Amino acid sequence: GAVVSQHPSWVICKSGTSVKIECRSLDFQATTMFWYRQFPKQSLMLMATSNEGSKATYEQGVEKDKFLINHASLTLSTLTVTSAHPEDSSFYICSARVTPYTEAFFGQGTRLTVV
Amino acid sequence: AQTVTQSQPEMSVQEAETVTLSCTYDTSESDYYLFWYKQPPSRQMILVIRQEAYKQQNATENRFSVNFQKAAKSFSLKISDSQLGDAAMYFCAYETSGSRLTFGEGTQLTVNP
Numbered sequence: 001g002a003v004v005s006q007h008p009s010w011v012i013c014k015s016g017t018s019v020k021i022e023c024r025s026l027d028f029q030a031t032t033m034f035w036y037r038q039f040p041k042q043s044l045m046l047m048a049t050s051n052e053g054s055k056a057t058y059e060q061g062v063e064k065d066k067f068l069i070n071h072a073s074l075t076l077s078t079l080t081v082t083s084a085h086p087e088d089s090s091f092y093i094c095s096a097r098v099t100p101y102t103e104a105f106f107g108q109g110t111r112l113t114v115v
Numbered sequence: 116a117q118t119v120t121q122s123q124p125e126m127s128v129q130e131a132e133t134v135t136l137s138c139t140y141d142t143s144e145s146d147y148y149l150f151w152y153k154q155p156p157s158r159q160m161i162l163v164i165r166q167e168a169y170k171q172q173n174a175t176e177n178r179f180s181v182n183f184q185k186a187a188k189s190f191s192l193k194i195s196d197s198q199l200g201d202a203a204m205y206f207c208a209y210e211t212s213g214s215r216l217t218f219g220e221g222t223q224l225t226v227n228p
Contacts, residue, residue: 042221043206091158
């Protein structure tokens with residue numbers, strides 16, 4: 001199957017700093033990528049849909065200025081958590097698909113800890 | 116809005132036995148897709164099985180099969196001959212137009228040796 005690579009796998013940062021997470025589709029082009037947040041033992045919550053060459057579509061309640069998404073190419077989307085605070089600590093996962101309604105390929109996830 | 120409900124937060128099964136995980140969903144759409152994803156301790160999401168709503172035949176992938184009841188809006192997953200490697204969190208997911216996946220709350224499956 002197709003591979004989605006997410007980097008870093010884990011990161012610890014100080015409160016007030018920004019952190020960038022990368023999501024790459026290694027062997028296919030993804031016009032759309034998705035960013036999720038997952039709390040321990042809970043489901044995946046869609047944060048935003050990242051569209052190549054255009055602005056991301058954020059879900060209700062997700063702060064656009066805090067979670068900056070850039071989809072500069074067909075193989076790369078980035079999520080930047082700006083001015084991170086301890087409550088932003090979570091597991092972040094990206095996914096991409098070759099075509100709609102087919103298998104979604106997920107990155108390995110990034111565990112963010114803000115101290 | 117579409118919702119997906121998994122009423123079993125936790126399930127356990129003996130190795131080599133069969134277990135069924137439940138999932139119901141709510142939608143007014145007639146054309147949609149349903150999925151079961153597995154999230155093992157590594158937290159890497161893996162597709163288990165996929166079902167198109169327009170297909171009456173239940174999907175099967177080796178030891179994994181579904182019981183899709185469209186009228187009842189039910190989509191259960193049956194795991195036969197359970198193996199230790201099947202232990203994971205299982206998520207039911209729904210998708211209609213727009214490529215958005217809506218996930219259920221998940222069922223944590225424990226496989227006992």
